[in-house]
Amino acid sequence: MKQHYDIIIVGAGISGLSCAYKCQQNDRDFILFEKSDRVGGRVGSVKENGFIFDVGFQVYNTAYKKTNELLDIDVNKFGRFSPGAKIFVNGQSTILSDPLRNISKLPNTLLSRAGNILDKIKILQLKLSLNKYEIKHDQTNDVSTIEFLENYGFSEKIIKNFFQPFFSGIFLENELKTSSKFFKYVFSNFNNGIAALPQNGMQEIPDDLSSKLNASRLKLNSEVVKIDNNNFIELKNGDRIGYKHLILTNESSMLAEDGQIDYNPTSTIYFSSRLNVDDGSYIHLFPEEDLINNIAIVSEVVPTYSQDDLSLFSISLKKKYKKETHDILIRQKLAHYFGGKDSDYTFEKSFSIIKGTIKQRVNFFDEEKNLSSKYIVCGDYFENGSIEGASISGIKAYEQLKK
Numbered sequence: 001m002k003q004h005y006d007i008i009i010v011g012a013g014i015s016g017l018s019c020a021y022k023c024q025q026n027d028r029d030f031i032l033f034e035k036s037d038r039v040g041g042r043v044g045s046v047k048e049n050g051f052i053f054d055v056g057f058q059v060y061n062t063a064y065k066k067t068n069e070l071l072d073i074d075v076n077k078f079g080r081f082s083p084g085a086k087i088f089v090n091g092q093s094t095i096l097s098d099p100l101r102n103i104s105k106l107p108n109t110l111l112s113r114a115g116n117i118l119d120k121i122k123i124l125q126l127k128l129s130l131n132k133y134e135i136k137h138d139q140t141n142d143v144s145t146i147e148f149l150e151n152y153g154f155s156e157k158i159i160k161n162f163f164q165p166f167f168s169g170i171f172l173e174n175e176l177k178t179s180s181k182f183f184k185y186v187f188s189n190f191n192n193g194i195a196a197l198p199q200n201g202m203q204e205i206p207d208d209l210s211s212k213l214n215a216s217r218l219k220l221n222s223e224v225v226k227i228d229n230n231n232f233i234e235l236k237n238g239d240r241i242g243y244k245h246l247i248l249t250n251e252s253s254m255l256a257e258d259g260q261i262d263y264n265p266t267s268t269i270y271f272s273s274r275l276n277v278d279d280g281s282y283i284h285l286f287p288e289e290d291l292i293n294n295i296a297i298v299s300e301v302v303p304t305y306s307q308d309d310l311s312l313f314s315i316s317l318k319k320k321y322k323k324e325t326h327d328i329l330i331r332q333k334l335a336h337y338f339g340g341k342d343s344d345y346t347f348e349k350s351f352s353i354i355k356g357t358i359k360q361r362v363n364f365f366d367e368e369k370n371l372s373s374k375y376i377v378c379g380d381y382f383e384n385g386s387i388e389g390a391s392i393s394g395i396k397a398y399e400q401l402k403k
Contacts, residue, residue, distance in 0.1 A: 001031070001216075001219070001239075001241070002031075002241075003240075003241060003242060004241065004242035004243065005029055005030055005031045005241065005242070005243055005244075006028060006029035006030065006243070006244045006245060007023055007028055007029065007030035007031075007243065007244070007245045007246075007247065007401065008030070008031055008033065008233055008241065008243040008245070008246050008247070009023075009030060009031070009032040009033070009247045009249070010033050010224045010233070010246070010247065010248050010249060010252040010255070011033075011034065011035075011041065011248070011249030011250060011251065011252045011379070012032055012033075012034035012039040012040070012041070012206070012210065012218065012220070013039075013040060013041025013042065013043070013206070013249055013250065013379065013390060014040070014041065014043055014067075014205070014206060014209070014380070014387055014390035014391055014394065015249045015250070015378040015379045015380065015390040015391070015393045015394035015397070016032055016034070016041075016247070016249040016378070016379075016394060017032075017039060017040075017206055017209035017210055017213075017394065018067075018070055018209065018390070018391045018393075018394025018395055018398075019247055019249075019378060019394035019395070019397045019398045020032045020209075020213055020217065020218070020394075021070060021209055021212050021213065021394075022394070022395060022398035023398060023401075024212060024213055024214065024217065026398075028401070030217060031217055031218075031219065031241070032213070032217060032218045032219065033219050033222045033223075033224050033233075033235070034218070034219065034220050034221075034222065035221070035222065035223035035224070035236075036220065036221070037220055037221055038203070038206075038220070039206040039207065039209070039210040039218070039220070040202075040203060040205070040206030040207070041206070041249075041250070042055070042056075042353075042355060042356070042357075043055075043058060043202050043203070043205060043206055043387060044202060044203045044206065045200075045201030045202050045203035045204075046349070047201070048349065049307075049348070050306070050307030050308070051270070051272070051305065051306055051307065051312060051348060051349070052200065052201040052298075052302075052304065052305045052306075053201075053270055053348070053349045053351070054197075054201055054202045054203075054268075054298075054314070055202075055268075055351055055353065056266055056268045056316075056351055056353050056356055057169065057268050057294070057296055057314045057316045058202045059081065059195040059196060059197060060075065060078060060195075060196050060197065060198065060202065060205060060387060061189045061190065061193040061194070061195060061196070061386075061387075061388070062075050062076070062078065062080075062193035062194045062196050063189045063190075063192040063193025063194075064189070064193065064386075064387060064388035064391070065388070066388060066391045066392050066395060067205075067387055067388050067391040070209060070391060071205065071208050071209070072208055072211075072212070073198065073204060073205075073208050075196065077199065078196035078197055078198050078199070078302075079196060079197045079198075079199070079301040079302035079303075080194045080195070080196045080281075080301065081194065081195040081196065081197075081281055081282065081283055081296070081301055082097065082279070082281040082282045083097060083190070083194060083195075084096050084097035084282065085162065085165075085166055085282055085283050085284070085285045086279050086282040086283070086284045086285070087114045087161055087162060087165075087284075087285045087286075087287065088284065088285070088286050088287075088288070088337060089113055089114065089161055089287060089288065090113070090288075092113070093279075094113045094114055095279065095282065096114045096115070096162055113161075114157070114158060114161040114162045115154070115155055115157050115158030115161065115162065116155055116157065116158070118153075118155070119154055119155050119157070119158040122152060122153055122154055123158075126152065126187065127187075127191045130184050130187055130188040130191060131188065131191060131192070132188070133184050133185060133187075133188035134185075135181050135182070135184075135185050135365055135384060138181050138184065142179055142180060142181055142362050142363050142364075142365070142366065143180050143362060144176060144177045144178065144179070144180060144361075144362050145163075145167065145171075145176040145177070145178050145179070145180050145182075145183040146159070146164075146175065146176035146177070147180070148180035148183060148184075149163055149176070160287050161285075161287045162285065162287075163176070164176060164287060165285040165286060165287045165293055165294060166283070166285055166294070167183065167186070168293055168294075168318075169283070169285075169293050169294040169316050170186060170357075171264065171357060171360075172264035172265070172266045172356040172357045173264045173359070174293070174318055177361060177362070178359075178360050178361070179360045179361060179362050179363070179364045179365060180362075181364075181365050182360045182364070182365075182384060182385065185384055185386070186386070189386075189388070195283070196301075197298060197301050197302045197305070198302070199302055199304055200304065201305070205387065222235055222236075222237075223235065223236040224236075224252060224255065225255075226255070227246065227255050227256055227375075231243055231244065231246070233246070245376065245401055246374070246375050246376070247375070247376045247377070247378060247397050248375055248376070248377050248378075249377070249378050249379040249394075250379030250380070250381050250382075253375075253377045253379070253381075256374075256375050261358060261381050262358070262359040263354065263355040263356060263357065263358060263359060264356050264357045264358075264359055265320070265352075265353060265354050265355070265356050266316065266317075266353050266356035266357075267316070267317040267319070267320055267321035267350065267351065267352050267353070268314060268315065268316055268317070268350070268351045268353070269314075269315045269317065269321060269326070269330060269347070269349075269350045269351075270312060270313065270314055270315070270347075270348040270349045270350070271312075271313045271315065271330065271331070271334060271345045271346060271347055271348060272306065272310040272311065272312050272313070272345070272346050272348050273310065273311050273313070273334070273338075273340065273344050273345045273346065274309070274310060274311070274344065275311060275338060275339060275340045275344055276311065277297050277300060277311055277338055280297040280300030280301075280311070281297075281300050281301055283295075283296050284296070284297075284337070286337075289318070289333075290318065290319075291317060291318060291319060291326070291329065291330070291333070292315060292316070292317060292318070292330070292333060293316045293317065293318045294315075294316050295313055295314065295315050295316070295337075296313075296314045297311055297312065297313055297314075298312050298313075298314050299311050299312040312348070313334065313345075315330060320352065321350050321352050323350065327347055328342070330345075331343075331345045331347075357385050358380060358381050358385040360384070360385050365384070369381065369382050376397050376400050376401070377397070378390075378393040378394050378396065378397035379393055380393065383396070
């Protein structure tokens with residue numbers, strides 16, 4: 001490793017990898033430091049005992065145009081969730097689907113007890129109005145997601161049964177206090193793309209980006225602990241490396257400025273079973289539950305997530321996971337909703353994640369987030385809290401180098 005680089009990038013999440021890839025494409029002298037033993041940041045997977053466990057329930061939206069352009073893997077080969085959701089209400093299940101994508105589900109959607117006919121018409125109207133939505137072009141006054149839905153005229157029933165559990169699983173907060181501009185961004189992407197999973201887990205996305213980099217340009221297990229005023233960074237092992245340009249991603253930007261990025265926490269639990277699940281390619285919602293928010297049978301979407309024909313359940317909780325009290329209760333609930341006995345479900349793995357998603361409150365996108373002109377910053381915090389937002393931010397950071 002050299003003692004000086006033209007460009008130092010701190011953090012090998014999606015934004016740092018995207019920026020590094022652009023540097024490599026253009027023959028720039030750079031190095032990328034990552035404090036952990038893998039790339040991807042909050043996007044990642046663990047492979048154990050024949051299973052793939054994503055670090056928290058995550059999906060890739062096939063409408064992510066900029067990220068698609070960066071990847072060599074073909075997103076059209078990703079396993080796809082069925083559009084819509086299967087919702088458990090009043091002891092019964094109902095499917096709320098997108099009949100524009102799957103006309104065979106039109107009767108289910110029209111008869112769905114998740115909302116009334118007017119709600120379903122309004123969902124269609126919202127889909128059409130947000131078809132080409134971009135946050136940067138939205139000049140409306142920002143409100144919370146829950147306020148936006150109420151103002152739009154959706155019934156309390158559809159908000160409680162569909163919007164709240166579905167988008168709580170994305171935002172990782174149950175009250176839908178997240179900026180309505182981010183809600184509109186996510187809703188638009190689901191309108192134009194499909195929630196999908198790579199064949200080798202979500203880790204495949206950052207791994208694909210990092211595979212494009214010269215091995216000498218990426219340093220794992222290399223934590224940057226200090227930035228001095230003489231254009232040097234200091235690593236945890238004491239090494240000092242000089243730079244002309246410094247790019248800081250999300251958390252590493254706090255090295256240069258006091259403050260913090262606020263996150264929503266989450267808990268995700270994995271269980272396996274030999275039982276087959278009806279409508280397993282849908283995300284399952286539980287609006288009347290006080291423990292479970294949503295369940296995805298990820299092995300139904302991508303069989304390689306599991307082994308020996310086992311069904312793998314990814315369960316997102318509304319509360320912090322406590323193994324001693326929740327394991328038995330979750331088994332009981334799985335048996336209640338999906339059939340079989342408690343003993344038919346086997347605990348496999350759990351993740352309690354402190355930094356799940358960035359809190360994007362009302363007016364989040366109007367806040368000034370840039371640091372001193374001495375540094376360039378990127379990350380989903382500086383664009384929007386999605387994989388696509390991180391990719392765009394990393395590309396923008398590279399573009400700033402050319403100015």
